[in-house]
Amino acid sequence: xxxxxxxxxxxxxxxxxxASEKLTNGLxxxxxxNESNGEPTEKYPVYREDKMTIYHYEPTSENICPTxxxxxxxxxxxxxxxxxxxxxxxxxxxxxxxxxxxMIDWGYPGKMDQFVELDDYIDLYxxxxxxxxxxxxxxxAINLLGVCQGGTLSAMYTALHPEKIQNLVLMVAPIDFGIDxxxxxxxxxxxxxxxxxxxxxxxxxxxxxxxxxxxxxxxLMIDKYVNFLxxxxxxxxxxxxxxxxxxxxxxxxxxxxxxxxxxSELYQKNNxxxxxxxxxxxxxxxxxxxxxxxxxxxxxxHLVPPSSxxxxxxxxxxxxxxTAAFSVGHIGMYVxxxxxxxxxxxxxxxxxxxxxxxxx
Amino acid sequence: MIESFTGTGIGLQxxxxxxxxxxxxxxxxAAAAYQTVLPLFAEAYENTFGKFFRMPGLGLxxxxxxxxxxxxxxxxxxxxxxxxxxxxxxxxxxTAMDNVVGDVVKMEIDEVTPETYQVFYKIWVSRNEDSFxxxxxxxxxxxxxADTLHKxxxxxxxxxxxxxxxxxxxxxxxxxxxxxxxESVYHMKKRIRLLERxxxxxxxxxxxxxPRELIS
Numbered sequence: 391x392x393x394x395x396x397x398x399x400x401x402x403x404x405x406x407x408x409a410s411e412k413l414t415n416g417l418x419x420x421x422x423x424n425e426s427n428g429e430p431t432e433k434y435p436v437y438r439e440d441k442m443t444i445y446h447y448e449p450t451s452e453n454i455c456p457t458x459x460x461x462x463x464x465x466x467x468x469x470x471x472x473x474x475x476x477x478x479x480x481x482x483x484x485x486x487x488x489x490x491x492x493m494i495d496w497g498y499p500g501k502m503d504q505f506v507e508l509d510d511y512i513d514l515y516x517x518x519x520x521x522x523x524x525x526x527x528x529x530x531a532i533n534l535l536g537v538c539q540g541g542t543l544s545a546m547y548t549a550l551h552p553e554k555i556q557n558l559v560l561m562v563a564p565i566d567f568g569i570d571x572x573x574x575x576x577x578x579x580x581x582x583x584x585x586x587x588x589x590x591x592x593x594x595x596x597x598x599x600x601x602x603x604x605x606x607x608x609x610l611m612i613d614k615y616v617n618f619l620x621x622x623x624x625x626x627x628x629x630x631x632x633x634x635x636x637x638x639x640x641x642x643x644x645x646x647x648x649x650x651x652x653x654s655e656l657y658q659k660n661n662x663x664x665x666x667x668x669x670x671x672x673x674x675x676x677x678x679x680x681x682x683x684x685x686x687x688x689x690x691x692h693l694v695p696p697s698s699x700x701x702x703x704x705x706x707x708x709x710x711x712x713t714a715a716f717s718v719g720h721i722g723m724y725v726x727x728x729x730x731x732x733x734x735x736x737x738x739x740x741x742x743x744x745x746x747x748x749x750x
Numbered sequence: 751m752i753e754s755f756t757g758t759g760i761g762l763q764x765x766x767x768x769x770x771x772x773x774x775x776x777x778x779x780a781a782a783a784y785q786t787v788l789p790l791f792a793e794a795y796e797n798t799f800g801k802f803f804r805m806p807g808l809g810l811x812x813x814x815x816x817x818x819x820x821x822x823x824x825x826x827x828x829x830x831x832x833x834x835x836x837x838x839x840x841x842x843x844x845t846a847m848d849n850v851v852g853d854v855v856k857m858e859i860d861e862v863t864p865e866t867y868q869v870f871y872k873i874w875v876s877r878n879e880d881s882f883x884x885x886x887x888x889x890x891x892x893x894x895x896a897d898t899l900h901k902x903x904x905x906x907x908x909x910x911x912x913x914x915x916x917x918x919x920x921x922x923x924x925x926x927x928x929x930x931x932x933e934s935v936y937h938m939k940k941r942i943r944l945l946e947r948x949x950x951x952x953x954x955x956x957x958x959x960x961p962r963e964l965i966s
Contacts, residue, residue, distance in 0.1 A: 504929075573886050577886075580892040580895065580896040581899060582896065585903045589904075589907040589910070591929070607882055608879040608882070609875070
């Protein structure tokens, strides 16, 4: 027994020494880490309205698609996930394939914005963003690419203003909220949104982040960092990890009135697919979406499961619907090597085939 | 980092068995104690401090006094609800630990010798994740979460009002004052945008050649 314990102790000590060496090297790396701000692709602000900014990316291809793409990201988290690293940038790859890209940055809502309604995001900010790109490019109907919650907003907008959208692309967008596959949907049905908003005004980004972490507490709060220790002495891995970490916790607060309507009308009443959602006095009728639609979802998505995205085709009026699935999670959709190879050509080929040259 | 560790399974298993005996005896006892004590505490509170906090105030400061007592009562209700929430987390943790031990014992029965400590770590993470996911999906947890959150927010809201009362003595605006300003600015901006658009429409229409279009 003593021999066994001595062996165990010797191995423990040996493992501890090597782990300490690795940690020391890792800490040296962290101490000298020059954390990049991400967003390696060149872009320029071309339009501002309150907290919203529209950026235009410098085209990098000689052959540019005649219809520009406006990317509408979620209000939760920041849009630079799509351009996080030079070698894993959806934006950079789309530009290479000839896309003319405009991107909405929703900014950081402050206390002043707590009364901003979901209706304002759809019928004011997104509407003005679409009109700006139409004016700027002389194209009467543009391509709209909605990501995550931005996809839901884009679907609502397209249903209300179909004449301004030539093609609609949705990525990991929740459409059917009456599902039980995601804890978010289950929890949201029980919470008292009225009291939350009346007490807090805006919903702090950290509170939302805590909710997202609790969906997989041991994987996201422990295992992730244990795995990070495995590669803490690898500069490239540390850089990638820090960029991702920065993005994950760079969470804007949510305008209280918008969050309240989004949760109560969608998560609690599932009114979008019922055709009972009212925006600025008008019913959002998804059957009004008759333009070509590309619906992309992630098979292992724990935030927006396939069961929430896939049903889109059942509710819209379009006859040209393409559905594409990737065997990744929600975040993997933007950063995994597999999707970086396959997703940009899929979007670009699909848009090139359907973009009609009509410039005013 | 986590090196190959042949032969350490038995040591770890005994350690985990010891922990299981501990959790198996202490956690259920603690959970049972919680369940007995909580209703007693709530009943005692209702019959003593609760009555005091609900007693009407008198005189010049009655409004402030009542708001303060309501805040204290909301705080007490939140603190009474919180252990019920924590109890569910503790139980999920205990279930996870039982399952970890079960897996380890099964490994011993099957004579599977774990190669590394990482094997145990992975079991621990996955069993905990499973246990908490099951808890989080349950109707009971969702109700408790909603109830605790609601009571916590009610306590905060009422305490914020008491703080605002205190701050009103000073020459500074309170959150309530500022919220009124924010709301007014929001509606004014909206109104201005609407008027700007109406003005632009009118300008466009007046520039049109056909006067009939002015009417539409």
